[in-house]
Amino acid sequence: MVATAPALEFRGLVKRFGEKIAVDGISLAIPTGSCFGIVGPNGAGKTTTLSMATGLLRPDAGQALIAGNDVWQRPTEAKELVGVLADGVKLFDRLTGEQLITYNGLLAGLSAEVAAQRCADLLTMLDLTGAGGTLVVDYSAGMTKKVALACALVHAPRLLVLDEPFESVDPVSAANIRDILDGFVRGGGTVVVSSHSMDLVQRMCDHVAVVAEGRVLAAGTVDEVRGTSTLEDRFVELVGGRQHLQGPAWLNHS
Known part of the structure; x- marks a missing residue:
């Protein structure tokens, strides 16, 4: 082995x-x-x-x-x-939650269709569906942490x-x-x-x-x-x- x-x-x-x-x-x-x-x-x-x-x-x-x-x-x-949730690193918080997750998926090489589907799945999993269209700058601290985790997960890291x-x-x-x-x-x-x-x-x-x-x-x-x-x-x-x-x-x- x-x-x-x-x-x-x-x-x-x-x-x-x-x-x-x-x-x-x-x-x-x-x-x-x-x-x-x-x-x-x-x-x-x-x-x-x-x-x-x-x-x-x-x-x-x-x-x-x-x-x-x-x-x-x-x-x-x-x-x-690797997917990283780094403490204190600034997000692009003038994007909506949906835009930010999708953007991270595209940066990782996902197609637009796959990035959009995974974004929807992650918003649902993390109870952020209702906030997907809200600018991240307007999120609470807890919501910001969750959307950062979604960005770390979107490209299915090991x-x-x-x-x-x-x-x-x-x-x-x-x-x-x-x-x-x-x-x-x-x-x-x-x-x-x-x-x-x-x-x-x-x-x-x-x-x-x-x-x-x-x-x-x-x-x-x-x-x-x-x-x-x-x-x-x-x-x-x-x-x-x-x-x-x-x-x-x-x-x-x-």
Whole structure:
């Protein structure tokens, strides 16, 4: 049997911003067909790492490979395989939701007919049908997140890289998105999720990596990483910083 290349692999990724080392030699292999969570505190290097891994930010050193294709040496081949929901990246928000999804489909090489059909399917799946004709600039934060996910899905990628996909999304929409992602993985796709929510990652993902100060502190299956505790407790143990403060006396009214 021929070994399958990891869906996404980091090899010694490094990124500096002036004197600050944001990513300090991260190496990680994400198995094909997994739902992989990347968790870490603010400033841990998660977004920077995922940006380098998907062609949005050039690394100072190291490699990122999508299904064996070097993102920076073979960008066309690599980017055909991935859909990206990047945290904080601006959308063309003067387009309607329908126009934006269709435009992304056309950019990915879909025919106008296929792009239109997939756009309709995605608007229905993400409960955006009634907002398809509305300018994205007028969307709520949650609706904007959902239309960005639709743009990541429209070309049927093999890998989805989602940076904080549930931020600002209401519980019903979040449950629907989880169902879509579960189906994507069951169909042979791979999902990488960066999130601050330990509970969500523990329930949704089968693999996890804990990142802090630009380094991987632990990685493996969720059960391997959390051991006998919850993922949140294990995360706090690895990252540190919890002070068990009681608060000042003037806040005590009893």
